[in-house]
Amino acid sequence: MLLTGTVSVVAIGGVAATQYDAAGGTEWGGRYFAIIVPLVVLLAVVFLKERLSKVSVSTQRFVIVSLVSCSCIISIIGIGAVRAAHNAGFELRAEIIERSTQIIPGDAQKPVVLSTVGLPARLSWREYADRRWLLVQKNDLVSTSARLQVLGIKNLTIVVPNSSQNERIVGKGFQLADKRTVLGWAIYTATPKISYGR
Numbered sequence: 001m002l003l004t005g006t007v008s009v010v011a012i013g014g015v016a017a018t019q020y021d022a023a024g025g026t027e028w029g030g031r032y033f034a035i036i037v038p039l040v041v042l043l044a045v046v047f048l049k050e051r052l053s054k055v056s057v058s059t060q061r062f063v064i065v066s067l068v069s070c071s072c073i074i075s076i077i078g079i080g081a082v083r084a085a086h087n088a089g090f091e092l093r094a095e096i097i098e099r100s101t102q103i104i105p106g107d108a109q110k111p112v113v114l115s116t117v118g119l120p121a122r123l124s125w126r127e128y129a130d131r132r133w134l135l136v137q138k139n140d141l142v143s144t145s146a147r148l149q150v151l152g153i154k155n156l157t158i159v160v161p162n163s164s165q166n167e168r169i170v171g172k173g174f175q176l177a178d179k180r181t182v183l184g185w186a187i188y189t190a191t192p193k194i195s196y197g198r
Contacts, residue, residue, distance in 0.1 A: 008039045088183050093123040095182045099157050100131055103189055106154030114144065115159040120185075145190060146171030154192050162186040 015032045052060045100111040112132045113120065121133040136144045141158070148156060149171060158169060158176075162184050170176060170190050178189040 004039050004042055008036050008043065011036045011039075089123045092120065092182050092185055095180055095187055096120055096124060096157065096159055097127055099178075099180060099187050099189060103155040103157065103191075105132075105156065107152035112148065112153055112156040113159060114141065114148075114156055116141065117159075117161065120159045141169045142171050145169075145174055149173045149192075156190050158188040158190055160186055160188075 012033065048063070052063060096113065100113050103111060105112050110130060110132050112134065114134045114136065115121065116136060116138045118135055121128060121135070134144065145156065160169065162181050169188070173193055174190040175193040176188045177191040180187040
């Protein structure tokens, strides 16, 4: 039991020590605690067996039923949360694929999808090879789109976390022709800016 407890503590400490600032959602580092669950359960069973042997049968039944009920409830909540996350991911992916499919980049190659977060590309792994995915820093959106236009990219899709702030995200040669909002994400279609002569 001492070895099991030591391994559990070391593993928990290792996971906690390797967390990173961006963790959250599909990046949640805490999921790595799952590998420790069998060891912790073993310790808990030994502890409960020792303690329950000193109480009445009715109390033993109450404790066991309570633990089983809690386990079932947590499992149901967990399954629901995973399904909701998957459905949200499917919805975002479908919108990105639809929007990027409808535009022609202009250089006779694959559609271009520009994003400040890697999640959209990971969700679209089935279509990953059918598009050019570019991951840039938020502050580089304007300069990157300008460079893309110089390279002959006339139309592109931009996927960023939705914000109420009216921030400029494309170079002077582009205009945002369309915006779709999906579950906290903004999906833009950027097209060449039309210049009207005098």
